[in-house]
Amino acid sequence: MGSVTLPEAEAKELLDAQAHLWRHVFHFLNSMALKCALELGIADTIEKHGKSITLLELANSLAIHPNKVPSLHRLMRLLVSSNFISKETSANGESLFALTLSSKLLLTNHPLTQAPFALALLDQTLIDPPSHHLSSWFQNEAESPFHISTGKSFWEHAGHEPKFNAYFNKAMESDSRFVTSFLVTNESFRGLFEGVESLVDVGGGNGTTAKAIMEAFPRLKCTVLELPHVIEGIQENGSGVIYVAGDMFEAVPHGDAVLLKVGSVYSLLFLLFFS
Structure with a gap:
């Protein structure tokens, strides 16, 4: 040409x-x-x-x-x-x-460190194989690009890979700690809990968010609903948080309010790669 x-x-x-x-x-x-x-x-x-x-x-x-x-x-x-x-x-x-x-925010000793979050989301397991299967996923019946590359859903993979599961849980913990530290001091957010006596944190990980909310609102009874492999071995350690193993698509424990913390980044990420 x-x-x-x-x-x-x-x-x-x-x-x-x-x-x-x-x-x-x-x-x-x-x-x-x-x-x-x-x-x-x-x-x-x-x-x-x-x-x-x-x-x-x-x-x-x-x-x-x-x-x-x-x-x-x-x-x-x-x-x-x-x-x-x-x-x-x-x-x-x-x-x-x-x-x-x-x-x-990437310092390992920062109280609100985001280093675990960044490392987990940039991990080769999440980035490399799934991203290269995105176009083929649109043209077949596969569950997700992640499923094409690993043969499992994201949650199945995490359940069979303890090291990866711990890695991802640390990422979610660091993100929850960061977000919750601002929420519990926000007056609009605090107002949402007026008259609420029990809260169910759906997909609450190791309970970081629930613990912070209970510290800010001692009267609240908080329950964390998570997949069995996520909360396996977690102890309440006097926090008062109740852990329930289960699947939110099957049943959610009763509570006055339900918390589902899913931001726009998570929504897009899971829609494209892990749904």
Whole structure:
């Protein structure tokens, strides 16, 4: 195919369209860079350093192979562009890297850490095989792309893989802790519990949300309904939370109110991959 000559205005529009396309084609690199940063412990290392860190200081702390230091610099540039790391230049012209508010949420010792959530949702089991089966899923009777790649539903897979199940439960716990910490101090949310004496948290995981609600509203009786493999081995530990093993599509325990915490991200994710 030969070259095409276009008017300047049309050429600019096409270049903008190509840039838009490229942003989506390569956007996965941002997610993989974030995963890499979590696995290397970059945020924790910078926090432990106590101040802005140079590239070589970071490389030495992370035991990066000497040949890979230039690649580490490229990784840091990508993290800077996605606002997970900030960069300034020292008086001698050296780059200094520091944490942003977003990367502080990735610290393992942060009370509202989102590191388990990010690592679980970027896990190869959830991302790689299912995403490559999405188009074929639309053209056959398979339950989900996840089912095509593993031969099981998401919940069946979690039930047979204790390590993966624990991984995912930690992710849901970190997300629940983050969301609930804001909800229990919100006056509109608190008003919803007026006159409510019992609450059933459907799909409540290990009870993180229920425990926080009971701490804010001691009069409430909270029950967590979860799949058996999720709550297996969980003890009440004096929290007062009642755990019931079951399937919400079959029966839900009685309560004055039912809580089902499913955000838009979860809805889309489970619709596309795990439904």
